[in-house]
Amino acid sequence: MTDLHDHHTAPARTGIKRLTGAGWLRVLWVTPIFFGIGVGLPVLIRWLAHWDPIWKGSVILTVELVTVPLGFLVGLGGFDYWAYYASGRPSVVDDHASHGAKSWRDYFRVNTDHKVIGIQYVVTTIIFFCIGGLLAMLFRAELAQPGDQYFNPQTFNVLVSNHAALMIFLFVIPAFAGLGNYVIPLMLGAADMAFPRLNALSFWLLPIAGAMLVAGMVTPGGGPSAGWTCYAPLCSHQPLGQVFFNMGVQWAGASSIMTALNFLVTIITMRAPGMTFWRMPLLVWANFTTSLLVVIATPFIAGSQFFVMFDRVLHTHFFEPGGGGYVLGYQHIFWFYSHPAVYIMMLPGFGIISEVIAVMSRKPVFGYRLMALSLMAILVLGFSVWAHHMFVAGMAGWLRVPMMVTSMVIAVPTGIKIFSWLATMWEGKIHFTTPMLFALGFLSMFVIGGLSGIYLASVPIDIHASDTYFIVAHIHYVLFGGSVFTIFAGIYYWFPKMTGRMYDERLGKLHFWLTFIGFNLTFFPMHYIGLQGMPRRVADYAGRFGDINLFISIASFGLGASTLVFLYNMVKSWSHGEPAPGNPWRALTLEWQVSSPPPIFNFDEIPQVVGHPYEYGVPGARHAIFGAPKPLPADTEPIGTD
Amino acid sequence: MRRGSIFQLLGIAAIAAVITSLVAVLVPWLPVPASREAGRIHFVYWFTTIICIAVFAVVAAVMTYSVLKFRVRPDDDSDGPPIHGHTKLEIVWTAIPAVLVTAISIVSAIVLAQNSRTGSNPLVVKVNAVQFAWKFTYPNGKSYGYMTLPKGRHVKLDITANDVIHSFWSPELSQKQDAVPGQHTYLVITPTRTGTFPVICTELCGLGHALMRSHVTIIPAAKFDAWLKTGGQAASGPPGLAVFQENGCGGCHTLQAAPGANGKVGPDLDNLKQEAAGAKQPLAAFIKESIVKPDAYIAPGFSNAMPPNFGTTIPPDKLNQLVQYLEQSAK
Numbered sequence: 001m002t003d004l005h006d007h008h009t010a011p012a013r014t015g016i017k018r019l020t021g022a023g024w025l026r027v028l029w030v031t032p033i034f035f036g037i038g039v040g041l042p043v044l045i046r047w048l049a050h051w052d053p054i055w056k057g058s059v060i061l062t063v064e065l066v067t068v069p070l071g072f073l074v075g076l077g078g079f080d081y082w083a084y085y086a087s088g089r090p091s092v093v094d095d096h097a098s099h100g101a102k103s104w105r106d107y108f109r110v111n112t113d114h115k116v117i118g119i120q121y122v123v124t125t126i127i128f129f130c131i132g133g134l135l136a137m138l139f140r141a142e143l144a145q146p147g148d149q150y151f152n153p154q155t156f157n158v159l160v161s162n163h164a165a166l167m168i169f170l171f172v173i174p175a176f177a178g179l180g181n182y183v184i185p186l187m188l189g190a191a192d193m194a195f196p197r198l199n200a201l202s203f204w205l206l207p208i209a210g211a212m213l214v215a216g217m218v219t220p221g222g223g224p225s226a227g228w229t230c231y232a233p234l235c236s237h238q239p240l241g242q243v244f245f246n247m248g249v250q251w252a253g254a255s256s257i258m259t260a261l262n263f264l265v266t267i268i269t270m271r272a273p274g275m276t277f278w279r280m281p282l283l284v285w286a287n288f289t290t291s292l293l294v295v296i297a298t299p300f301i302a303g304s305q306f307f308v309m310f311d312r313v314l315h316t317h318f319f320e321p322g323g324g325g326y327v328l329g330y331q332h333i334f335w336f337y338s339h340p341a342v343y344i345m346m347l348p349g350f351g352i353i354s355e356v357i358a359v360m361s362r363k364p365v366f367g368y369r370l371m372a373l374s375l376m377a378i379l380v381l382g383f384s385v386w387a388h389h390m391f392v393a394g395m396a397g398w399l400r401v402p403m404m405v406t407s408m409v410i411a412v413p414t415g416i417k418i419f420s421w422l423a424t425m426w427e428g429k430i431h432f433t434t435p436m437l438f439a440l441g442f443l444s445m446f447v448i449g450g451l452s453g454i455y456l457a458s459v460p461i462d463i464h465a466s467d468t469y470f471i472v473a474h475i476h477y478v479l480f481g482g483s484v485f486t487i488f489a490g491i492y493y494w495f496p497k498m499t500g501r502m503y504d505e506r507l508g509k510l511h512f513w514l515t516f517i518g519f520n521l522t523f524f525p526m527h528y529i530g531l532q533g534m535p536r537r538v539a540d541y542a543g544r545f546g547d548i549n550l551f552i553s554i555a556s557f558g559l560g561a562s563t564l565v566f567l568y569n570m571v572k573s574w575s576h577g578e579p580a581p582g583n584p585w586r587a588l589t590l591e592w593q594v595s596s597p598p599p600i601f602n603f604d605e606i607p608q609v610v611g612h613p614y615e616y617g618v619p620g621a622r623h624a625i626f627g628a629p630k631p632l633p634a635d636t637e638p639i640g641t642d
Numbered sequence: 643m644r645r646g647s648i649f650q651l652l653g654i655a656a657i658a659a660v661i662t663s664l665v666a667v668l669v670p671w672l673p674v675p676a677s678r679e680a681g682r683i684h685f686v687y688w689f690t691t692i693i694c695i696a697v698f699a700v701v702a703a704v705m706t707y708s709v710l711k712f713r714v715r716p717d718d719d720s721d722g723p724p725i726h727g728h729t730k731l732e733i734v735w736t737a738i739p740a741v742l743v744t745a746i747s748i749v750s751a752i753v754l755a756q757n758s759r760t761g762s763n764p765l766v767v768k769v770n771a772v773q774f775a776w777k778f779t780y781p782n783g784k785s786y787g788y789m790t791l792p793k794g795r796h797v798k799l800d801i802t803a804n805d806v807i808h809s810f811w812s813p814e815l816s817q818k819q820d821a822v823p824g825q826h827t828y829l830v831i832t833p834t835r836t837g838t839f840p841v842i843c844t845e846l847c848g849l850g851h852a853l854m855r856s857h858v859t860i861i862p863a864a865k866f867d868a869w870l871k872t873g874g875q876a877a878s879g880p881p882g883l884a885v886f887q888e889n890g891c892g893g894c895h896t897l898q899a900a901p902g903a904n905g906k907v908g909p910d911l912d913n914l915k916q917e918a919a920g921a922k923q924p925l926a927a928f929i930k931e932s933i934v935k936p937d938a939y940i941a942p943g944f945s946n947a948m949p950p951n952f953g954t955t956i957p958p959d960k961l962n963q964l965v966q967y968l969e970q971s972a973k
Contacts, residue, residue, distance in 0.1 A: 148906060152849075152906075153849040153850070153851070153852065154849055157846070157849070157851075225849075226846065227846045231806075231807055231845070231846070233805075233806050233807075233823065234806040234807065234846065234847060234848060237806070321822075321823040321824025321825070322824070325824075327807065327822050327823055327824055327825065328822065328825070361712070361722060362714075362720070362721040362722045363721065363722035363723070363724070363725065364724055364725065364726050366725065366726070366727055366728075367726075367727040367728075367732050368726065368727070369727075370727070370732050392809060392818045392819055392820050393807075393820045393822070394819065394820050394822045394825055394827035397758075400754065401747075401751050401754065404747055404750060404751070405747050408743035408744070408746060408747050409740070409743065411739055411743050412736060412739050412740050412743065415735060415736075415739040416732070416735060416736055418701065419735040420732075422701065422704045422705060422708065423725075423728075423731070425705075425708040425712060426704070426708060426712070426725075427712060427722055427723055427725070428708075428712050428722035429712065429714040429718060429720060429721065429722050430708065430709070430712045430713055430714055431714050432713065440705070440709065443705065444701075444702075444705065447697075447698065447701050448698075451694040451697065451698060454690060454693075454694060454743065454746065455687070455690055455694075457743075457746075458686055458690060458746055458747070458749075458750040459750050459751075459754045460682065460683045460686045460750050460753045460754055460757060461683060461686055461687050461690065461750070463683065463757075463816065463817060463818050463819075464672075464680075464683050464687075464813075464816045464817075464818065466809075466818055466844070467809055467811075467818070467844035467845055468844065527671075528669060528671060531671050531672050531673075532670075532671075532672070532673055532813065533673060533811075533813030533814075533840065533842070535811070535842055535843070535844040536844075537846040537851065538851060538852035539852050540852040540853060541852065542840065586719070615724065616721040616722065616724065617721035617722050617723055617724035618724045621724075
């Protein structure tokens, strides 16, 4: 293990080496070469096959969306090590030349340090959160009055579709991947992730996916406007921008799958001595479960987007009724991913909340094992409920009642988690710090979102409420009140660890209250207009909903503005915040037992895990010890456990 | 747990339950039902609401109590009691929600089955959805752009779509069903109240989705038979107007002569003469080409959004009626 600490720092490059070495200069000349390949390949094939016309823009564009990103990644150095290894050139297994960050420049290259990658992820996703939020405020401006004011229906649909796509694929899912990336190896007592180079690559797929979705919006001829669900056959007959959506989702999905594999292998193989599964923090459990979901489910959305793109570009008939295709097949494949995706966007948040509530209440997590098992129950059940998105879709009638029952049953493990968090707070010594406020905000909002989920799981009520603003209200209570609040809780909670500085508590609390109030004023009235009869995804609506929509729009601008407080706090605290101690929250988990920020390889000594991670209030209890004279047996239990 | 704290908890729970019940009862959350199916759906809704209020009250009480009572004192660095769990409690909060959701599931399944029953003599109305209009065809073969239904009789909608997925919904009737191209889906409605209610498309179907609206008029059963014989409003106008409305042209186009045609997605059809001049074509030929081959000439300022298949879905004689009608209406 000692050579782990050997540094092979890259010598400063000069002359031609600067052009051929991995980096942005190489991107500048490699990407055009791949662009040329993207043009040449389809033209050559069409010429050889005597297809007319040889020069077909939509086909070339589709190929470009594969080759240009590849060129970018090759230029940046995403494949260098593997290419060297495969071609027999000298490569050092423990080459740490691209590990760690000494200056801000190191965040803009292929970096193998999970801590750098975690910050790259979080910052990138916050940028896309802001873009997605701005899109939402634009279409809320349109919705402030019935009739068409600022945008034509095409632009409106593009705004709605991309708001959802960016928030889901470029914010919530990767933000959790980023926080997990930073925290999981530390919590496990590992030096890094199992596959650091794969980790670096999976981050760099993300800006590609984001750029593609944003570029799709401004494509000549019109952006993707079939909603983020992109239902066939509407989506196969969309303007050119639709291809950007289809392919952007592929890059984000590939990133997601690679990270999930990395998490799984890291969690299974790289736990510190003594860290049994039943001693893992619940955040690790949550990401373990989420990664299983990602690995099993995400290929399905890749399939659905490829097929629907083939219908468009290659004139296949997967979902074209005229050619014998099965229209509902798209929805089945899509939701077989996109329902588990709801849990992909929720379970890591459950993990964060478990950490925050236990630490801030100074009590062990109530019912730790049942908490972990309920995650696994949600994982299994999550794959058996997808068709509840299709109760009115015209699928086989017999499928509705079984899917309703499984959807209802999923409320049971979710309920267990809510009650256990409440019981964790009970008789605790609650510190109302910003992460704890967001955790409490999550708890209350998620209960409302969960209960409206019960309405929607019931087939008769869903028949009335499906595709209305009630759905919009429900998903925002779950994904904003749920996921986004947990992401904020996580960012504030680990901010001292990630940056080495404390955030401004006063601004954090201000951010929470503005967000909490703005959120409820924006989304609660949507339940009402939905049940009363306002459908979703419309730029124009019946006049009687005008006043409430004006109210919602004004509230949404307030909600958007609350993000400014967050951004200001982050920027100010990162540059000028008070230096953070190693363990400001007096937490027991391993990431807090090292300095803030942690040393380049996390632990100077391999920790020995000797007990549970949440033994608050147990006299003399330790989660781990450092520098033990001799390793303790793995099953050593501390005083007072179980 | 002390006795006093139990009373306080129950007090907070009662307050939360009263407040949420007031919100549930005082706000008119659902439209007034106009069908037997809607009435049953509302029953499931209220059944679920009562359970949800109870659950919400419990959670709100525990949370409020914790926030108020367990706030740490400044400079108190001590930990809470190391309680790791309580098996009986955990069994209780697994079992009770399981029972509650089972109850909701059973009620829902029964209502779903009841709402799918057509009775012995249903009126079958064929519903055909196109971008961006509804066409309702009655057993006598006549079609309309709006729906008229008899009060008190089972109606079975036989729904399909021509192009992309649409969804039929009338909030007062509650029943909703997607219209899927290449497939027939069914929906049962038993009207209980006369009146006119909106029909809207709830599945994003393209640029005119927001305007894909129609209405359903429910009339007494006796009057309905007479209506079916005389054929309603469409008979009173020129034949081309009926074709115009059946195909939902007004969803995207404005035409002053046609009531309700105020769409803004496509060009204003009152200006057809100027458009034809712009395309350098005689008026009738221009109109026909614009319907059959909409991408042949795109009016300045508009995108190529019109479905290209009207040439195949509108029979030739009806197409001629439509062209003639538009030619005469153009100023």
